[in-house]
Amino acid sequence: MSKILPEKYRHPYAFNPKYKKSAVYFSMEFAIDQCLKIYSGGLGFLAGSHMRSAYDLKQNVVGIGILWKKGYYDQFKQEDLSMGVLFQEKNYHFLEDTNIKFTIKINNHDVWVTAFYLKPETFGTVPMFFLSTDLPENDYLAKSTTFRLYDSDTNAKVAQTMVLGLGGAKLLDALDYEPDVYHLNEAHAVSCVFHLYNKFKSVEAIREKMVITTHTPEEAGNEKHNIHFLESLSFFDGLPLDKVREITGIYDDTFNHTLVGLRLSRIANGVSKLHGEVSRDMWKDYPGICPITHITNAQNKKYWVDPWLDEAFQNKDRDALIKRKTRLKAKLFEVVADQTGKIFDPNVFTIIWARRFAEYKRPDLITRDYERFIKLLANTDKPVQIIFAGKPYPMDYGAIHNFDNLTHISKNIKNMAVLTGHELKLSRQLKEGADVWLNNPRVTREASGTSGMTAAMNGALNFSTNDGWVREFKDLNKTQNSFVLPIVDHTLPTHQQDEMDLENLYEMLENKILPLYYDTPKKWWNLVETSMKQIVPFFDSSRMVDEYYKKLYK
Numbered sequence: 001m002s003k004i005l006p007e008k009y010r011h012p013y014a015f016n017p018k019y020k021k022s023a024v025y026f027s028m029e030f031a032i033d034q035c036l037k038i039y040s041g042g043l044g045f046l047a048g049s050h051m052r053s054a055y056d057l058k059q060n061v062v063g064i065g066i067l068w069k070k071g072y073y074d075q076f077k078q079e080d081l082s083m084g085v086l087f088q089e090k091n092y093h094f095l096e097d098t099n100i101k102f103t104i105k106i107n108n109h110d111v112w113v114t115a116f117y118l119k120p121e122t123f124g125t126v127p128m129f130f131l132s133t134d135l136p137e138n139d140y141l142a143k144s145t146t147f148r149l150y151d152s153d154t155n156a157k158v159a160q161t162m163v164l165g166l167g168g169a170k171l172l173d174a175l176d177y178e179p180d181v182y183h184l185n186e187a188h189a190v191s192c193v194f195h196l197y198n199k200f201k202s203v204e205a206i207r208e209k210m211v212i213t214t215h216t217p218e219e220a221g222n223e224k225h226n227i228h229f230l231e232s233l234s235f236f237d238g239l240p241l242d243k244v245r246e247i248t249g250i251y252d253d254t255f256n257h258t259l260v261g262l263r264l265s266r267i268a269n270g271v272s273k274l275h276g277e278v279s280r281d282m283w284k285d286y287p288g289i290c291p292i293t294h295i296t297n298a299q300n301k302k303y304w305v306d307p308w309l310d311e312a313f314q315n316k317d318r319d320a321l322i323k324r325k326t327r328l329k330a331k332l333f334e335v336v337a338d339q340t341g342k343i344f345d346p347n348v349f350t351i352i353w354a355r356r357f358a359e360y361k362r363p364d365l366i367t368r369d370y371e372r373f374i375k376l377l378a379n380t381d382k383p384v385q386i387i388f389a390g391k392p393y394p395m396d397y398g399a400i401h402n403f404d405n406l407t408h409i410s411k412n413i414k415n416m417a418v419l420t421g422h423e424l425k426l427s428r429q430l431k432e433g434a435d436v437w438l439n440n441p442r443v444t445r446e447a448s449g450t451s452g453m454t455a456a457m458n459g460a461l462n463f464s465t466n467d468g469w470v471r472e473f474k475d476l477n478k479t480q481n482s483f484v485l486p487i488v489d490h491t492l493p494t495h496q497q498d499e500m501d502l503e504n505l506y507e508m509l510e511n512k513i514l515p516l517y518y519d520t521p522k523k524w525w526n527l528v529e530t531s532m533k534q535i536v537p538f539f540d541s542s543r544m545v546d547e548y549y550k551k552l553y554k
Contacts, residue, residue, distance in 0.1 A: 005177055009098075009127050011060065012120050018546075019059035021553050023181035025050065026168050026189035028161070029072075029149060030065045033123050034425040037071035037090055038130070040149055040391065041356040042450060043215060045427075046271075047185055049300035050548075051125040053541040056302065059126065059549070062179070064168040064189075066160065067095070067116050067130035072149045073394045075420045081411070082404045083420070085394040087148060094122050095130065100174045101137075104166045105234040106159050111145065112137040113167045115174075124303075131167045152395040158225065158233055161257075165191030166237055173199075181553045184212040184265075187223060187257035193264045194237035194244070203247055203264065207290075211552045212261040212268045214292075217278045217447045222258040230255055249288050262289040267552055270294040271448040272469050278444060293551050296469055297448040298544035301536055304454040306432050313459075313532050318525060325459045332433025335426070336387065340410075340417045348415075349517050350385045351463070352434040352455075354422055357392035357399040360445040364402055365502055366438070367409060372506055377415050382514045389419040389430060427451070434460035436483070436513065440505065442497055443467045444490050456482075456535040459528050463513065465501060473539065481531045483508055 003022060004010070029044035030036075030051060039048070047063075054061040074086040095116040103110040112135045118128040133145045144156070151157045169192040172178065184190060196206045216222050227250065230236065236244045245251055248260045262268055262283060267290050270276035276294025283289050306328060312320035329346040336344050344350070357363050366386070367373045376384055388406050392399030403418070410416040419426065431437065437455035439446075439462065449468040456462060456473075462482035464470045474484045485508060488500040517524050537543055 003178060003180075005062070005127065006175060009117060009175070011058075011127060013058045015060045016058040019054075019057060019061075019549050021181065021549070022060045022062075022179040023183050023548075023553055024062045024064060024168075024172065024179045025054075025183045025185060026064050026164055026192070027185040028066065028164060028188045030063065030128070031424055032118075032125055032128075034423055036092060036118075036123075037423065038065060038068045038149065039423075040072040040393075042448075043186065045299065045424075046297050046448075046450060048125075048424075049298065049303065049541040050185075050545055051128060052123070052300040052303055053545045054126045055120055055124050056300075057542060057545060059545060061126045061545075062177075063126055063128035064164070064171065065128065065130050066146050066149075066164055067092075067132040067134075068149045069132070069134050069147045072391070075391050075422070077407070077420055081407050083392075083400050083407070092116075094118070098129070100171065101135070102170050102174055104162060104170060105238065106142070106145070106162055107155075107233050109142070111142045111163075113163060113170070115171050129171060131163050131171065133163060150393065152393075154225075155233065158230065158235065161188045162191050162233070162235060165189035165193075166195050168192060169195040180209065182210045183548070183552070184210070184261055186215055187212065187261040190257045190261045190264075191235055191237070193247070193260070194235070194239050197239065197247055198237055206264050207266050210261075210265045212258075212265045213271065213295075214258055214262070214268055214279055215271055215275075215447045216258065217275055217282075217444060219282050222256060224254050224256045227253050227255040259283070259286055259289070262286070262292070265290045268292045269552060271297045272472065274444075274468065274471050275447040278447075295544060295547045295551055296472055296539075297450045297453075298539045298541040299450055299453045299457075300542075301457055301540040304428060304431070305457045309432070309459055310457075313529065318529075321459065321529075322525065328432035328458070329435075332387075332429045335419065335429060336417045339419050342414055342417055344385050344415065344417070345383075348383045348385050349514065350387065350433065350435045351438050352387045352389075352430050352436070352460070353438040353440075354387070354389040354419075354427065354430045355439070355449070355451050357390045357396070357403050359398060359402075361441045362498065362501075363388060363390060363399075364406055365440045365498065366505060367406065368498070368502055369506065374413075376506075376510070377413055382518045383415070384514070385415045385417075387417045387419060387430065387433075389422040389426060391422050428454070428458075431455040431458045431460060434458075435517065436461050436463040439464040439470070440485075440501060441465060441467055442490065442494065442501075443487055452482075453535060453539040456531045456539075459532060461527060461531055463509070469539065473534070476534045476538070479530060479534075480527065481534045483513055
């Protein structure tokens, strides 16, 4: 086997000697550029930053993902302003057809798979390959496997993971490329281990090469399926069930994808210090798992930061910094006006909550004391504007109801807006335009939650519950750089946790944050500059991808 990619797919640089070991990074989603709509949220944002920083540091990394023909979905508002879901075909003329074709078995049928190539020069990433089953050789069912990211049909979703795992491993064979490291970003691609077993005939050989990143902070959130169901879908690449049980150590009928990934990797990582601790505790009673370390998530500053804002900050020119931040708020408020018909004021304190809508993230928490919320937004002495944005899973009707309810509340409030289309472009605009970036998940539920990092890079202060990455950020250098709520007892019933967090949120907002912003602006900007200074270098993804080599690939 060759260790060198075919010439036309090689990296456009000589490898930094620290990063010469070859690694292939498998991910269901990558958020690389606004025009390449193959991501849903945080997992993809992280993977996109990883691919950009690996390129910046001249690492020997290759990315493998899936070319989702209809993306995740396009979000819009229907006639009554409730949220609509549109699946629309996407075409990408900047991707190169490799003309590589091979088959994998799905449901005991041959399914043809092809790969498209993203040149490093296009967006500043390492070489990347995107798999597709949208080929004339396939019937409609097989073609549609790579239509929608995270298909809500269980059979289809498992088939998708097989395209990534088995298909990704077979693509490397077709390229005659054998990397030193197979890096699974989550357990989606874990089916690749069965192809590798057929190839190497040894669990030790797989373990020598495989590492896994886990993002889910609770055991119940990890994908599980009936082992006979998976066998019927040809998930095990032709291996008999007795051999599968021997390889994976799973002797009952519940196949836990993350558990198998942890058993067949030589090392794993959680995505924040706290998440590493939670993961070690979560899996400690399962025999045969690999050591779990942590590598705190980070984001690619070069991509995310507004260059003029950063220049003013680097030059220690506070007047220019304030002027640019005000301009960025005005630019965001053009989007608000366009979508909602509301005119926001760049001189008014602006709160933004924007991320995937999920129950534990509590998008609507601040509105749950409705009288207090209305009083907050009616205050003319210390005025407040608030913006919400985010894309629920398209079949998560509870989260969609939450989105619709916020839209309904906002109809009669001139300084509250709910925006659609939360993808890379809008995400960047929201961070550039935020004064505070509100993040209020129930503590221990958010593995990392990286959006506040890029908000801080753009002069927004984090206002958060004490979970995920913020726990590490707030303790940097022992100087205040954010507003973090006290931890409530997470063993309490959730309604009690929510009530206590809500009370603490209002207490901090009304008695600390607003007076600081309006009464002592100099101190406000001191805090903004402290936050901008402390967010890098630790939360820039150059540190993160360096740590992957030091801690995982070594």
